[in-house]
Amino acid sequence: MDHLGFLFAANVFVWGGILLYIFTLKKRQQALRKDLELLKASLNKDSES
Amino acid sequence: MLRALDGVSFDLSPGAFLTIFGANGAGKTTLLNILSGLTRPTSGTAIVAGHDATRGDPHLMKKIGVISHASCLYADLSPLENLVFYARMYGLEDPEDTAVKAIERVGLKARIHDRVRTFSRGMLQRLSIARATLHDPEVLFLDEPFTGLDPRASSQLKEYLRALHTGHRTILMTTHDISCGLEMSDRVAVQVKGRFAFLEHIDNVEKNGFEKMYLEMMG
Amino acid sequence: MRQYLNQVTAIIWKDFAVELKTRELFSTMFVFAVLVILIFVFTVDLSIVNVNEVGPGILWVAFLFSGTIGLNRSFMLEKENGCLQGLMLTPIDRTALYFGKMLSNLAFLLIMEALLLPLFMVFFNVDLFRNLGSLLLVILIGTVGFCALGTLLSSLAGHLKTRDIMLPILLYPLIVPIAIGAVRMTSKVLMGEPLSEMWNWVGLTLSFDIIYIGVSIMTIDHVLEE
Amino acid sequence: MNEETSAPEESGHVLFWLTCAGLATALWAIFLFVPTEKTEGAVQRIMYFHIPSAWLAFFAFFIVFVSSILFLWKKDREWDIYAQSSAEIGVVFCSLVLITGPIWAKPIWGAWWVWDARLTSTLILWLIYVAYLMLRGHVESGSARARYAAVVGIAGFLDIPLIHFSVLWWRTFHPKPKIISAEGLGTGMDTTMLVTLLLSLGAFTLLYFLLLGQRIEIEKTKDEIDHLKKERLYSH
Numbered sequence: 001m002d003h004l005g006f007l008f009a010a011n012v013f014v015w016g017g018i019l020l021y022i023f024t025l026k027k028r029q030q031a032l033r034k035d036l037e038l039l040k041a042s043l044n045k046d047s048e049s
Numbered sequence: 050m051l052r053a054l055d056g057v058s059f060d061l062s063p064g065a066f067l068t069i070f071g072a073n074g075a076g077k078t079t080l081l082n083i084l085s086g087l088t089r090p091t092s093g094t095a096i097v098a099g100h101d102a103t104r105g106d107p108h109l110m111k112k113i114g115v116i117s118h119a120s121c122l123y124a125d126l127s128p129l130e131n132l133v134f135y136a137r138m139y140g141l142e143d144p145e146d147t148a149v150k151a152i153e154r155v156g157l158k159a160r161i162h163d164r165v166r167t168f169s170r171g172m173l174q175r176l177s178i179a180r181a182t183l184h185d186p187e188v189l190f191l192d193e194p195f196t197g198l199d200p201r202a203s204s205q206l207k208e209y210l211r212a213l214h215t216g217h218r219t220i221l222m223t224t225h226d227i228s229c230g231l232e233m234s235d236r237v238a239v240q241v242k243g244r245f246a247f248l249e250h251i252d253n254v255e256k257n258g259f260e261k262m263y264l265e266m267m268g
Numbered sequence: 269m270r271q272y273l274n275q276v277t278a279i280i281w282k283d284f285a286v287e288l289k290t291r292e293l294f295s296t297m298f299v300f301a302v303l304v305i306l307i308f309v310f311t312v313d314l315s316i317v318n319v320n321e322v323g324p325g326i327l328w329v330a331f332l333f334s335g336t337i338g339l340n341r342s343f344m345l346e347k348e349n350g351c352l353q354g355l356m357l358t359p360i361d362r363t364a365l366y367f368g369k370m371l372s373n374l375a376f377l378l379i380m381e382a383l384l385l386p387l388f389m390v391f392f393n394v395d396l397f398r399n400l401g402s403l404l405l406v407i408l409i410g411t412v413g414f415c416a417l418g419t420l421l422s423s424l425a426g427h428l429k430t431r432d433i434m435l436p437i438l439l440y441p442l443i444v445p446i447a448i449g450a451v452r453m454t455s456k457v458l459m460g461e462p463l464s465e466m467w468n469w470v471g472l473t474l475s476f477d478i479i480y481i482g483v484s485i486m487t488i489d490h491v492l493e494e
Numbered sequence: 495m496n497e498e499t500s501a502p503e504e505s506g507h508v509l510f511w512l513t514c515a516g517l518a519t520a521l522w523a524i525f526l527f528v529p530t531e532k533t534e535g536a537v538q539r540i541m542y543f544h545i546p547s548a549w550l551a552f553f554a555f556f557i558v559f560v561s562s563i564l565f566l567w568k569k570d571r572e573w574d575i576y577a578q579s580s581a582e583i584g585v586v587f588c589s590l591v592l593i594t595g596p597i598w599a600k601p602i603w604g605a606w607w608v609w610d611a612r613l614t615s616t617l618i619l620w621l622i623y624v625a626y627l628m629l630r631g632h633v634e635s636g637s638a639r640a641r642y643a644a645v646v647g648i649a650g651f652l653d654i655p656l657i658h659f660s661v662l663w664w665r666t667f668h669p670k671p672k673i674i675s676a677e678g679l680g681t682g683m684d685t686t687m688l689v690t691l692l693l694s695l696g697a698f699t700l701l702y703f704l705l706l707g708q709r710i711e712i713e714k715t716k717d718e719i720d721h722l723k724k725e726r727l728y729s730h
Contacts, residue, residue: 003535003536003537003601004536006537006540006597006598006600006601007536007537007539007540009597010540010543010544010593010594010597010598011543013590013593013594013597014543014547014590014593014594017586017589017590017593018586018590018701021583021586021705022705022708025705025708025709025712026708028712029708029711029712029715032712032715032716032719033715035719036715036718036719036722039719039722039723039726040722042726043722043725043726046726082494085357087353087356087357087493087494088493088494089493091569105489107359107360107361108359109359110357110358110359110360111359113357114357115353115357117350117353119349119350119353119354120349120350121349121350121351121353121354121355121357122349122351122354123282123286123345123348123349123351124348124349125286125289125290126282126285126286126289130282130285134278134281134282134285135354135358137274137275137278137281138275138278138355138358138359138360139358139359140271140274140275140359164289180354417649420645420649421646421649424642424645424646425629427633427638427642428629428632428633429632430632434625434628434629434632437625437628438625438629438646440621441618441621441622441625442622442649442650442653444618444653444657444660444661445653445656445657445659445660448660448661448663448664449660452663452664468659468663469663472656472659472660472663475656476656479652479656480649483645483648483649483652487566487644487645487648487649490566490641490644490645491641491642491645493641
């Protein structure tokens with residue numbers, strides 16, 4: 001009657017989903033930061049030359 | 050913020066003919082869209098024929114006419130039906146009569162009941178002029194009017210534009226065609242990357258020198 | 269005010285003039301609607317279900333699907349040759365533009381529905397005349413809601429490259445209340461129930477109509493800006 | 495530059511630890527504090543994060559609605575960023591609701607999916623906001639994207655009550671499934687259950703703001719990159 005499997009599955013989905021979302025957010029942010037740094041560096045080089 | 054236009058500022062007295070040169074993407078169309086009230090700029094003011102163009106004021110629309118590479122005509126309707134429709138949109142008295150007269154003026158009377166879809170580029174452009182001047186606007190905006198016209202059609206277009214200009218309309222035109230622009234206008238400007246890089250009265254411009262300078266600006 | 273009405277009627281007149289010449293939109297919509305009904309006849313076993321329950325659903329699916337085609341087509345007409353820009357350069361209030369297009373879409377869809385109803389009667393052997401007045405009213409308020417929202421969204425999706433697919437994706441979830449309400453009401457009317465028995469549905473559909481006409485009036489300016 | 499960013503970063507840290515603490519407390523309450531419900535058994539514990547997820551999604555869509563109105567009014571990119579970020583978070587949690595709902599329904603109702611009013615409305619809501627995000631992906635020009643999205647953000651939210659009633663009446667002829675409904679919140683409930691639910695609701699609300707902050711930052715970085723790219727284009 002307790003259906004612990006279902007409770008477990010629901011937990012996996014909820015917390016897994018939230019963590020996955022946070023993880024993708026972090027990834028996206030890191031990738032963008034890197035792009036930004038590269039861009040800034042190339043801009044600085046341009047203005048120097 | 051990305052800016053398509055930056056620090057463009059100019060005054061045009063009534064009856065002037067200004068031509069703006071510039072490469073694709075220099076912001077010429079954006080400028081015309083703002084002046085004709087189609088695009089609202091994020092900042093800045095534009096007073097056209099006494100109305101604030103940045104407000105989307107319907108009264109402004111009665112005083113301006115726009116001719117662009119798009120003909121703005123319904124391909125499946127006849128010239129008459131098209132212009133009667135536009136005359137009604139402008140709220141003109143006697144739309145039928147006004148439309149017929151406008152079509153006569155651009156010499157398309159013979160094809161008045163044909164479908165616009167069957168028209169050549171030159172005929173479309175003429176009908177487009179009839180459409181844009183149906184309500185007798187004070188100010189005309191021309192966005193690359195010579196694109197895609199054969200020499201005969203383009204010399205005809207020049208004639209119409211001269212006639213419109215001598216009717217004391219203010220005209221603002223953008224084009225790539227240097228000789229055409231210099232020949233027609235009494236003021237020229239060069240737009241580069243959203244800014245006016247050059248703005249002079251035609252008397253101070255020497256053709257060969259201008260061409261060289263223009264090409265330099267284009268890089 | 270007179271000028272406003274004049275502009276609205278001019279747009280409707282223009283849409284009809286184009287349609288009379290090309291006869292594209294109407295034939296497409298009608299044939300498509302008949303095909304939708306046909307597909308349902310083949311896929312749903314009508315011998316085991318009550319036609320009065322399923323029929324209205326099929327009818328409305330046909331209305332909504334062919335209506336979507338009409339909306340797409342109607343906006344494409346304005347995009348060809350940059351006509352929409354030409355319209356915006358005339359001294360027209362954006363809401364007049366909206367009402368003109370909305371009413372012409374509505375007129376086309378209503379005519380198509382009027383032609384489809386007799387076919388529906390024959391195919392499904394339903395008696396439409398028992399409650400004709402209520403039936404027409406129910407169809408009218410449902411179609412108004414569809415066109416009110418559909419015109420707004422088609423003028424929005426019309427600027428996209430993927431307009432053919434984006435319009436239904438945006439439109440269908442939002443018209444769920446209309447889809448449910450119109451089908452329920454049509455089914456009840458066909459079973460002989462008077463309108464007074466379904467005020468909740470009539471009220472819901474009317475609120476939908478009013479809300480989305482209101483939203484369109486408030487936002488059409490932002491949708492049509494270049 | 496560093497001095498400017500230090501203040502929001504600090505408040506971000508506070509929010510982060512607060513959210514962690516909130517979630518930890520909620521988890522403790524859900525699994526250790528609250529007693530097992532008699533009729534439904536342990537599965538009922540799903541409700542303690544199912545309902546907060548639904549609340550969070552709904553709240554996020556409400557923020558989309560408000561931001562969309564403010565955007566059309568002020569034409570400030572800031573509001574567009576809020577709307578977009580909030581819509582994405584709303585869709586994520588709406589998806590979680592749609593996943594946990596059937597997992598709960600299977601042992602209790604005996605079927606994964608029942609066309610119950612609340613489940614159906616949630617599905618439609620999910621579709622509306624997925625369409626919203628798709629629309630954003632399909633418009634090239636930034637200003638048009640923001641305007642179109644705002645119109646859909648407003649139209650979508652105003653549809654919610656209409657959808658709710660239509661779906662509710664749609665099913666009137668069928669037996670109404672027994673669920674823990676919002677109306678029943680607190681009435682048929684034990685105090686410990688109510689406390690647990692409220693704790694969880696609070697923790698999820700904090701989580702929303704934490705995620706929103708992260709999402710907004712991503713969008714702002716993107717803007718900065720676009721800006722620099724444009725600048726480089728001009729400088730050449």
